[in-house]
Amino acid sequence: MNRIFDNLHDDLLVSYIWGFRHVPLDVMCKYLCEMAQKVAVDEQADTPWSRVATRNLDLVYRGGKMDDCTLVVAKVVAEKAK
Numbered sequence: 313m314n315r316i317f318d319n320l321h322d323d324l325l326v327s328y329i330w331g332f333r334h335v336p337l338d339v340m341c342k343y344l345c346e347m348a349q350k351v352a353v354d355e356q357a358d359t360p361w362s363r364v365a366t367r368n369l370d371l372v373y374r375g376g377k378m379d380d381c382t383l384v385v386a387k388v389v390a391e392k393a394k
Contacts, residue, residue: 352376
């Protein structure tokens with residue numbers, strides 16, 4: 313399973329989520345999965361996956377991790393005052 317964190321850096325992911333905070337969650341999920349898939353096929357991308365592979369395999373690895381994309385998003389809202 314392709315965790316979205318394999319292909320998108322945390323700061324980029326936070327900026328995407330912040331930018332989509334006013335759109336329906338299904339739209340946000342679709343966009344985030346599309347971005348992760350786009351990076352997954354980019355052989356030159358600097359990704360969290362490529363950094364771990366480079367560090368652990370003692371080689372220079374570039375690109376994302378291609379696999380299925382699964383994403384669960386929840387919106388937390390404050391309870392309305394009574």
